[in-house]
Amino acid sequence: MNRINKKLEESKKLLSIYFTSGYPSKDDTKPIIKSLQENGVDMIEIGLPFSDPLADGPTIQESSVKALKLGMSTKVLFEQLKDIRSEVDIPLIIMGYFNPMLQFGVEAFCLKCKEVGIDGLIIPDLPPEIYNESYREIFEKYGLVNIFLITPQTPEERIRFIDNISNAFIYMVSSASVTGAKNSFGDQQEAYFKRIAAMNLKSPCIVGFGISNAATFQAATSHAKGAIIGSAFIKHLTNKGVEGIGEFIQSIR
Amino acid sequence: MNYHVDQRGYYGNFGGAYIPEMLYPNVEELRTNYLQIMGEESFQKEFNKLLKDYVGRPTPLYFANRLSQKYQCRIYLKREDLNHTGAHKVNNTIGQILMAKRLGKNRIIAETGAGQHGVATATVCALMGIDCVVYMGEIDIARQAPNVARMKMLGAEVRPATSGSRTLKDATNEAIRDWINNPVDTHYIIGSAIGPHPYPDMVTRFQSVISEEIKTQLQEQEGREYPDHVVACIGGGSNAAGTYYHFLDNKHVNIIAVEAAGKGIESGESAATSVLGKQGIIHGCKTLLMQTADGQITEPYSISAGLDYPGVGPMHAHLYETGRGEFISVTDDDAMKAGLELSKMEGIIPAIETAHAFNVFNQRPFEKDEVVVVNLSGRGDKDLNTYIDYFKL
Secondary structure, eight states: HHHHHHHHHHOOOOEEEEEEETOOOGGHHHHHHHHHHTTTTTTTEEOOOSSSSSTTOHHHHHHHHHHTTTTTOOHHHHHHHTTGTOOOOOOOEEOOOHHHHHHHHHHHHHHHHHHHHHOEEEEEEOHHHHHIIIHHHHHHTTEEEEOOEEOOOOEEEEEEEHHOOOSSOOEEEOSSOOOTOOOSHHHHHHHHHHHHHHOOOSSSSEEEOOOOOHHHHHHHHHSSSSEEEEEHHHHHHHHOGGGGHHHHHHOOO | OOOOOTSSSTTTTTEEEOOGGHHHHHHHHHHHHHHHHSSSHHHHHHHHHIIIIIOSSSOOOEEHHHHHHHEEOOOOOOOEEGGSBBBTTHHHHHHHOOOHTTOOOEEEEEEEEHHHHHHHHHHHHHHOOOOEEEEEEEEHHOOOOOHHHHHHTOEEEEEEEEEESSSSHHHHHHHHHHHHTTTTTEEEEESSSSSSSSSHHHHHHTTTHHHHHHHHHHHHSSSSOOOOOOEEEOOOOOOOOOHHGGGTTTOOOEEEEEEEEOGGGGTOOOHHHHHHEEEETTTEEEEEOOOOOTOOBOOOOSTTTTEEEBBBOOHHHHHHTTTEEEEEEEEHHHHHHHHHHHHHSSOBBBHHHHHHTHHHHHHOOTTTEEEEEEOBBBGGGGGGGHHHHHTTT
């Protein structure tokens, strides 16, 4: 069984952390992953930096620009992850935009993912319809789960469709925003979380976007299986470096 | 061979809608409604009336006597420079503002490079009394001050794009992010034949008035409704798409696309996407784009701010791939010379984007009786400073 699915079976609320690979220093990818596992994080999203990250706010944009300047690339990421599975067993997801994967070759990319021990992918600009039609078979051949997003504006029928084709969890975007844009949740989010919970989807939902501290983590996970922190973690990394990871994770739960 | 968009939103291998889920409701709303709305009689009536009374259409198709004599063929200029706001851009913004109103939107966003599309968008928003935010790269804001002032006078808010290379591609990213953050009340007026389906097709249809008029005007002047060649400059490709549209399926018409070679194809400072680009995804569509081997989108260069886009519209990528379009690229220097020549020989100072197209006569021969229509997509007022610097005027 895929490590993500196994993790989802645990009864606790899951904390997933996103970071941009190659940031703050090019070779931080592996130390960050090891530290996150040591500090009890449940899942990791490794960001593959892209020059034009449409769905991201300034924090992730800036970390991506810096990582690319430092020489990060798809090839370098796979080299950094080469022996990662001899050191960690935490579920690992690559989150990135589609163009770098397309240029690497989608099948070659999936093969590499399998080789280094990646469990799943989140590709915000690869819509479920295109995935289903053209790429599903390749992903499945290499044992990769693909994770789709839903937002407060996603129509119910489409949520059902996405639930149906999902084979791990659904990435529930907390509000209409790019990453890192909000820092608290209001009644609207609360209502949205409840509405989705009441749909009794087969896939668990993990909330992302706008989760930055214990309070927002608590609020997000009261109706969902877990939550993802990205921008707030990157800000902390910028200020405190890899050594500061423990402090940040402890502040969340 | 089909050169139009198919049911799935593709032109051959190019197009589609590679968008994050956050944009899905807006793009889907547009996709399911745009053809029906454009087909409504009341829409057509309002659109055509504004094009006539406000924009000043039809624009003339002018037989360029002196140029024709020099280059030994029959050269016609489609005078899009005479439109209100000085370029073809307004054809599209008029169409899209009417579309936005029918979709119940009360806020408009747009991206702009040189500021022409920004001005055309701010203009129609003023016309309709709708809030307008234009994203513009910080660097472009500094080098296109008059257009920034125009947009402000027209009541638009100009927001600097401070991310990435701080030019057109980043302004487009910022506009898309704004749309993600405002998913209900906002319509995004894309200025070129790019973006996720249905944008390339919608923009092309609004611009197709150019080739529709050319047909009628050629019939009057040449006794036939098609030329032997149609020529247009291409950045994202909206003026070109409109100029080609009604001739796409006419095998008698040779389609010529002129890209900006910048300082030369091999110089590393160029915007000739068909030569330097590879298939990839930019701003929601699969097309030819300039990128690194790793798939990072690179920064193009051209002396004309309107042509330095790292991609090309998916329709044009298809025209290139299938060989339907003849693609040539023209350097900064050759474009500037062509702009000066048009000024001196026909009394028309073109936009530097447009000047690229006029260098076609130095790039390839034409037969003596061949009819060549060049789209004169914009006037040169906005580029006066560049002309002054370049020619030490």
